[in-house]
Amino acid sequence: MIYIRNLTKVYHSASGNVRALEDVNLNIEKGDIFGIIGLSGAGKSTLLRCINMLEKPTSGSIEIDGVEMTRLSPSELKEMRKKIGMIFQHFNLLSSRTVRGNVAFPLEIAGLDKRTIDKKVENLLELVGLSDKADNYPSQLSGGQKQRVGIARALANDPKVLLCDEPTSALDPETTLSILNLLKDINRELGITIVLITHEMNVIKQICNKVAVIEKSRVVEQGPLIEVFKKPQTETARNFLKSVTLSEIPKELKDRIENLSHEHLEGKIIKIAFFGEITTEPVISSIIRKFDVDTNILYGNIDHIQGMPYGTLIVELRGKNGETDAALKYLKDLGLDVEVIENV
Numbered sequence: 361m362i363y364i365r366n367l368t369k370v371y372h373s374a375s376g377n378v379r380a381l382e383d384v385n386l387n388i389e390k391g392d393i394f395g396i397i398g399l400s401g402a403g404k405s406t407l408l409r410c411i412n413m414l415e416k417p418t419s420g421s422i423e424i425d426g427v428e429m430t431r432l433s434p435s436e437l438k439e440m441r442k443k444i445g446m447i448f449q450h451f452n453l454l455s456s457r458t459v460r461g462n463v464a465f466p467l468e469i470a471g472l473d474k475r476t477i478d479k480k481v482e483n484l485l486e487l488v489g490l491s492d493k494a495d496n497y498p499s500q501l502s503g504g505q506k507q508r509v510g511i512a513r514a515l516a517n518d519p520k521v522l523l524c525d526e527p528t529s530a531l532d533p534e535t536t537l538s539i540l541n542l543l544k545d546i547n548r549e550l551g552i553t554i555v556l557i558t559h560e561m562n563v564i565k566q567i568c569n570k571v572a573v574i575e576k577s578r579v580v581e582q583g584p585l586i587e588v589f590k591k592p593q594t595e596t597a598r599n600f601l602k603s604v605t606l607s608e609i610p611k612e613l614k615d616r617i618e619n620l621s622h623e624h625l626e627g628k629i630i631k632i633a634f635f636g637e638i639t640t641e642p643v644i645s646s647i648i649r650k651f652d653v654d655t656n657i658l659y660g661n662i663d664h665i666q667g668m669p670y671g672t673l674i675v676e677l678r679g680k681n682g683e684t685d686a687a688l689k690y691l692k693d694l695g696l697d698v699e700v701i702e703n704v
């Protein structure tokens with residue numbers, strides 16, 4: 361659906377040149393919900409804005425639905441942009457127009473007659489669940505409702521692609537979930553390919569099937585979500601994953617660890633952050649089978665992305681003669697992110 365080849369974007373400004381994108385290659389297939397993640401300034405917005413040619417690439421090619429975007433005349437580009445809707449972090453609604461007026465705007469620009477526009481707007485507002493707010497102004501809406509207007513407006517010209525620039529960053533978790541569900545429905549029911557920038561792992565895990573990681577203007581990892589997060593190759597992907605695993609040990613657990621009796625065996629409290637098939641039971645039983653170690657799970661926080669478990673375990677290991685060290689090494693060799701919290 362969207363094939364990007366050797367895309368480079370250099371901004372020229374008074375303070376010098378900024379290479380915002382460097383030799384970017386991406387394959388986004390029809391029906392994908394494709395997440396783009398990266399630190400601030402990595403080049404995510406520039407990439408999104410190059411896809412609909414709001415930014416003109418310095419070099420490289422962008423093919424959308426079989427059309428090479430960089431070679432279009434202004435009138436051809438105008439037509440092509442109808443196939444590409446866009447929504448924004450801060451909604452970008454026209455404050456002087458009602459909800460109805462905002463959604464009608466792209467249709468008026470396209471020159472449709474009033475009856476067609478009215479019918480279309482009615483359908484779109486029903487789709488996003490805002491029929492009863494048609495005559496409200498943006499200032500009279502909640503953040504989630506504003507984003508629904510943004511989505512309805514972006515869908516007005518029946519696009520094939522929807523570009524989303526941090527669509528839920530300004531929303532609370534519950535509203536975020538409802539907007540993500542709406543985007544998922546739009547993807548599934550209307551067959552629209554979605555490209556989405558986010559800095560939240562929760563957004564990625566809720567709806568994306570593929571992800572690309574941008575670091576310093578370059579795409580450094582891309583592929584199916586599970587592949588990327590199972591064996592993250594970059595710091596950015598690892599930190600994204602860590603943001604949903606346990607970073608702070610809960611206070612009650614800390615107290616419990618401190619109160620553990622020391623007995624006569626050596627012991628360690630370890631934290632395992634994992635993503636993939638290795639779940640509580642197999643990890644623990646493999647340790648028990650291979651080493652002379654007793655295990656006790658003190659804490660487990662497990663969630664799923666597309667059926668794949670990820671999360672954090674805090675485990676007490678007790679054994680003799682360096683057996684706990686051997687078990688620890690074994691876990692690390694399995695590719696798990698293991699950290700010793702305390703020796704007891």
Ligand SMILES: Nc1ncnc2c1ncn2[C@@H]1O[C@H](COP(=O)(O)OP(=O)(O)OP(=O)(O)O)[C@@H](O)[C@H]1O
Pocket residue numbers: 371372373378379380398399400401402403404405406407
């Ligand atoms: N119009 C511009 N002129 C000059 N430099 C720009 C312009 N727009 C962006 N840049 C620079 O290009 C680089 C990439 O910016 P971009 O906005 O694409 O990053 P981003 O990953 O979207 O960041 P954020 O998450 O903070 O929005 C940054 O160094 C930025 O300062």
